Amino acid sequence: MQSYDIIVVGAGILGLSTAYRAQKAGAKVLVLDAGATAYEASSRATGYLSLRGETPAESPLAQEAEKLWDGLDDELGYPTEWTQKGRIWAALDEHEFADLQKLYRTFQKTDVPFEFLDGATMRKMIPCLSERCLGGIWTNRSGHANPQRTSQAFGWAFTDLGGEIREYTPVLEVLVEAGKVKGVRTPQGEIHCGNVALCAAAHNPLLLKPFGIHFPLAPVRLEALVTTPMPPLFEQAFIGNGLSIRQTKRGNIHMNGGPYEWINLEIGREAAKPTTQTVRNIMRRAIETMPVLKGAQFLRCWAGIVDIAPDQMTTIHRFDSPEGLVTAACSGHGFGMSPAVGVAASELLMNGATRMPIEQLSLDRFRDTPSDWRERRRWEAGQYNT
Amino acid sequence: MSSRKIVIAGASDAGFKIALAAHAAGHDVTLVDEHPQALKDMSFDAPWFYGAGLPSALMNDNSIAQSVLEASPQLMECIEAGIDVRVSTVLWGAFRNGPNCLHVGRPKVGLVTREGNEILEHDALIIATGVRDFVPSFKGWELPGVLGGKAGLALLDLYQVFEGKRVVVLGSDELALRVVRSARERGVEVAGIVEPGESVVAGPEAAAWLAAQDIPVHLGQVIAEAIGKTAVTGVKLVSLDNRPSEEIACDTVAVAIATLPNIELPAAMGCEMHYVADAASWIPRTTAQGETSLEGVFWLSDAGGGNGDLHTAILDRIGGAERDSRVTAAPSRKVSATGYITSWIDALHKTGGDDVVLCQCETVSRAEFCGLAPPQYLGKSLRHPQTPLNHGDDATAPRINQDFMKRMTRVSMGHCQGKRCRDEAIFALSLRFGIGLESIRPASYRFPLRPIDLTLIADDDETDDIRLNWQMWPYETRQG
Numbered sequence: 101m102q103s104y105d106i107i108v109v110g111a112g113i114l115g116l117s118t119a120y121r122a123q124k125a126g127a128k129v130l131v132l133d134a135g136a137t138a139y140e141a142s143s144r145a146t147g148y149l150s151l152r153g154e155t156p157a158e159s160p161l162a163q164e165a166e167k168l169w170d171g172l173d174d175e176l177g178y179p180t181e182w183t184q185k186g187r188i189w190a191a192l193d194e195h196e197f198a199d200l201q202k203l204y205r206t207f208q209k210t211d212v213p214f215e216f217l218d219g220a221t222m223r224k225m226i227p228c229l230s231e232r233c234l235g236g237i238w239t240n241r242s243g244h245a246n247p248q249r250t251s252q253a254f255g256w257a258f259t260d261l262g263g264e265i266r267e268y269t270p271v272l273e274v275l276v277e278a279g280k281v282k283g284v285r286t287p288q289g290e291i292h293c294g295n296v297a298l299c300a301a302a303h304n305p306l307l308l309k310p311f312g313i314h315f316p317l318a319p320v321r322l323e324a325l326v327t328t329p330m331p332p333l334f335e336q337a338f339i340g341n342g343l344s345i346r347q348t349k350r351g352n353i354h355m356n357g358g359p360y361e362w363i364n365l366e367i368g369r370e371a372a373k374p375t376t377q378t379v380r381n382i383m384r385r386a387i388e389t390m391p392v393l394k395g396a397q398f399l400r401c402w403a404g405i406v407d408i409a410p411d412q413m414t415t416i417h418r419f420d421s422p423e424g425l426v427t428a429a430c431s432g433h434g435f436g437m438s439p440a441v442g443v444a445a446s447e448l449l450m451n452g453a454t455r456m457p458i459e460q461l462s463l464d465r466f467r468d469t470p471s472d473w474r475e476r477r478r479w480e481a482g483q484y485n486t
Numbered sequence: 487m488s489s490r491k492i493v494i495a496g497a498s499d500a501g502f503k504i505a506l507a508a509h510a511a512g513h514d515v516t517l518v519d520e521h522p523q524a525l526k527d528m529s530f531d532a533p534w535f536y537g538a539g540l541p542s543a544l545m546n547d548n549s550i551a552q553s554v555l556e557a558s559p560q561l562m563e564c565i566e567a568g569i570d571v572r573v574s575t576v577l578w579g580a581f582r583n584g585p586n587c588l589h590v591g592r593p594k595v596g597l598v599t600r601e602g603n604e605i606l607e608h609d610a611l612i613i614a615t616g617v618r619d620f621v622p623s624f625k626g627w628e629l630p631g632v633l634g635g636k637a638g639l640a641l642l643d644l645y646q647v648f649e650g651k652r653v654v655v656l657g658s659d660e661l662a663l664r665v666v667r668s669a670r671e672r673g674v675e676v677a678g679i680v681e682p683g684e685s686v687v688a689g690p691e692a693a694a695w696l697a698a699q700d701i702p703v704h705l706g707q708v709i710a711e712a713i714g715k716t717a718v719t720g721v722k723l724v725s726l727d728n729r730p731s732e733e734i735a736c737d738t739v740a741v742a743i744a745t746l747p748n749i750e751l752p753a754a755m756g757c758e759m760h761y762v763a764d765a766a767s768w769i770p771r772t773t774a775q776g777e778t779s780l781e782g783v784f785w786l787s788d789a790g791g792g793n794g795d796l797h798t799a800i801l802d803r804i805g806g807a808e809r810d811s812r813v814t815a816a817p818s819r820k821v822s823a824t825g826y827i828t829s830w831i832d833a834l835h836k837t838g839g840d841d842v843v844l845c846q847c848e849t850v851s852r853a854e855f856c857g858l859a860p861p862q863y864l865g866k867s868l869r870h871p872q873t874p875l876n877h878g879d880d881a882t883a884p885r886i887n888q889d890f891m892k893r894m895t896r897v898s899m900g901h902c903q904g905k906r907c908r909d910e911a912i913f914a915l916s917l918r919f920g921i922g923l924e925s926i927r928p929a930s931y932r933f934p935l936r937p938i939d940l941t942l943i944a945d946d947d948e949t950d951d952i953r954l955n956w957q958m959w960p961y962e963t964r965q966g
């Protein structure tokens with residue numbers, strides 16, 4: 101049986117980014133996925149880089165990600181459609197305005213230059229924005245990219261370096277011997293390695309459970325849609341009226357937003373991700389936000405699964421026991437964080453430490469999280485919009 | 487037996503028949519069909535491929551509606567029987583409770599017309615959506631005057647607005663022969679039939695009839711090009727054994743090679759599918775009662791869907807009979823559509839070359855598609871050449887993933903969502919990489935089944951519950 105330095109579980113964008121950095125640093129890496137490459141959240145995301153004004157403790161890592169994004173096309177050799185044109189949070193009613201003012205105070209705890217603007221100034225930036233916009237937050241930092249292209253760019257850059265990806269090969273169990281990682285078990289047999297990186301999103305907790313490790317992550321299904329291409333309307337990563345709305349380089353308008361449903365997952369099995377009639381509500385909100393979208397056509401909708409931690413922050417953790425095990429998951433903003441998470445996770449695997457600012461992002465912060473946290477939070481499977 | 491609310495999708499022959507049977511059995515039936523389509527919808531070439539040359543007479547909604555009624559006695563019969571018939575209505579989505587989705591309530595379909603939309607609840611859904619045109623690419627296939635066999639028949643017989651005077655027909659199976667007959671009945675000259683094989687596929691009798699009618703049959707040839715500047719003025723043929731190429735003057739090219747089942751609805755709903763070579767398509771697995779893997783969702787294929795015994799079994803099941811979980815085989819056909827379509831695509835790709843546009847919406851060539859080239863508007867290339875092949879341990883796993891091809895090249899990602907090109911794309915991959923069609927994971931179907939103006943279906947009657955509880959990831963949650 102062939103053996104590897106590192107096996108990465110999950111060919112989503114976090115797994116591929118980690119694998120790419122590790123292979124580049126000289127490790128022999130194998131990526132395994134239960135399904136196809138980047139077929140889960142990583143190809144279903146809207147595509148923003150969040151600078152984590154919401155959770156200032158991880159803002160330094162997001163800013164490292166931003167630096168990496170700026171050079172990513174050249175680094176990887178494949179286009180990502182990175183568009184560095186800033187971000188906007190717009191309020192369309194008093195309630196949202198009050199929320200944003202509160203959020204702004206949190207945002208100010210980062211060293212990203214956020215500004216609070218009035219409605220007229222916002223409309224100058226985005227002329228198609230509704231008259232109802234009362235104002236909101238803006239920064240010229242950050243931007244958005246194409247999740248499908250970026251995930252594959254990491255994938256191709258990784259295999260260009262000799263890395264190997266095996267699809268449709270679920271990991272059923274991480275194998276440990278004498279307190280050290282020995283490999284993984286798949287339906288096709290065992291594969292041996294010295295280190296394992298668990299980048300399986302909300303499947304991580306299931307694979308960690310046999311070791312008595314509690315990684316509090318709740319999976320949730322949310323819905324997104326895309327319209328036919330429109331003339332150029334705006335380039336910023338836009339949030340408002342309960343939606344994320346992005347215009348792609350091709351001109352299509354992507355959007356996602358509530359409602360969402362908490363679910364449960366099973367090891368190695370693709371979860372059903374149906375869409376519902378509430379896409380109509382997403383459309384209604386989109387038109388309210390940018391009336392010009394009346395002229396767009398609804399082209400396609402889909403749902404994806406996001407992995408939310410109680411504090412909605414990224415987790416990157418290296419375990420002392422078992423030795424040789426690292427896990428990462430990003431609470432629903434892993435697309436933007438992926439370049440930095442890959443550096444951090446690969447360095448933790450290979451050097452035991454990283455130059456990335458992740459001190460506050462380890463699993464240790466959940467030491468006191470009760471095992472019934474989902475129940476208390478009303479985030480249990482079947483609960484809806486809670 | 488208690489009366490159930492049944493939605494039937496598709497006024498195909500099977501759809502009409504089961505609608506009448508269900509109505510007679512006392513059920514509350516709504517029969518939905520998208521035809522006659524709005525002009526804008528026709529331009530998406532789904533399900534019938536009209537191409538760019540839509541006759542202006544189609545603008546007259548009233549006379550079109552009248553022609554449709556006259557041409558379809560079954561439609562009249564359903565209306566007269568008192569069935570709730572919705573024509574010019576797109577069933578754009580179907581939603582039901584299931585794994586990871588527990589809040590839909592009763593099963594629902596989304597219906598939309600040019601005037602507005604409705605969410606219709608029901609107990610059972612019968613899918614009888616019939617077939618769509620299969621039209622492969624060739625040089626000039628975007629010109630007005632190129633159309634599919636079903637579209638041709640619709641313009642000739644259903645709407646009676648066919649504008650062509652001289653047509654060349656591609657293909658020589660039953661569909662092609664129907665187009666020839668209908669064209670002749672309406673006084674349209676048939677300038678020739680083109681067939682890559684060595685004989686007329688519909689059989690010797692058909693060949694003899696064509697000869698008696700003086701219709702030239704060009705065997706061992708395919709189309710090289712639809713000629714014309716702003717519309718078709720002729721076709722150039724190419725022979726598969728290096729005979730000199732021929733040109734035929736015509737104003738219409740009817741591509742009547744094959745039809746494929748309209749599987750968008752069951753596929754998007756998540757019905758379990760299997761590849762059926764005879765039909766050249768993935769189709770839903772069904773039980774002896776016509777039921778798909780989803781309870782209360784039935785599939786009536788074009789090939790076997792008119793069968794009265796099957797209708798009785800479906801209606802018994804809807805009426806409360808136990809689910810019979812034995813899976814039935816798909817009805818077999820005289821000519822395997824997979825073999826016939828493969829022979830066409832193989833010949834077209836060998837003779838037509840690599841720079842023919844495969845995806846009309848996004849203007850992507852065959853070579854750009856198979857080589858995974860990024861779309862031209864990005865102005866970027868790949869650092870190293872890449873292949874779509876997946877090498878895995880699992881021998882049963884798909885070797886190529888069409889969604890991945892689509893995401894990288896945008897082929898099938900445009901306005902028509904692959905309605906024109908997705909099938910050819912799979913055949914092309916299969917031929918080029920030597921992979922069986924069933925080993926290619928087909929691109930996923932998603933709602934809406936047709937592009938729809940946002941304003942037509944945006945929810946105007948949003949409840950306070952949705953309004954007030956709307957939250958959004960990942961930047962905000964209400965702390966409990």
Ligand SMILES: Cc1cc2nc3c(=O)[nH]c(=O)nc-3n(C[C@H](O)[C@H](O)[C@H](O)COP(=O)(O)OP(=O)(O)OC[C@H]3O[C@@H](n4cnc5c(N)ncnc54)[C@H](O)[C@@H]3O)c2cc1C
Pocket residue numbers: 109110111112113114115132133134135136137138139140141142143144145146147148149150269270271272299300301303322323324344356367368369403404405406428429430431432433434435436437
């Ligand atoms: C609608 C939507 C919009 C979003 N918008 C944004 C956004 O704008 N910005 C942003 O930053 N983020 C966004 N996200 C979140 C983002 O997509 C994710 O955070 C990110 O893709 C996570 O990457 P990942 O690699 O951790 O997970 P995934 O992409 O889900 O990959 C995990 C992989 O692990 C595999 N796997 C699971 N179990 C096993 C096993 N046992 N063995 C082998 N493989 C296994 C899965 O098959 C999967 O491929 C959005 C998500 C959704 C759904």
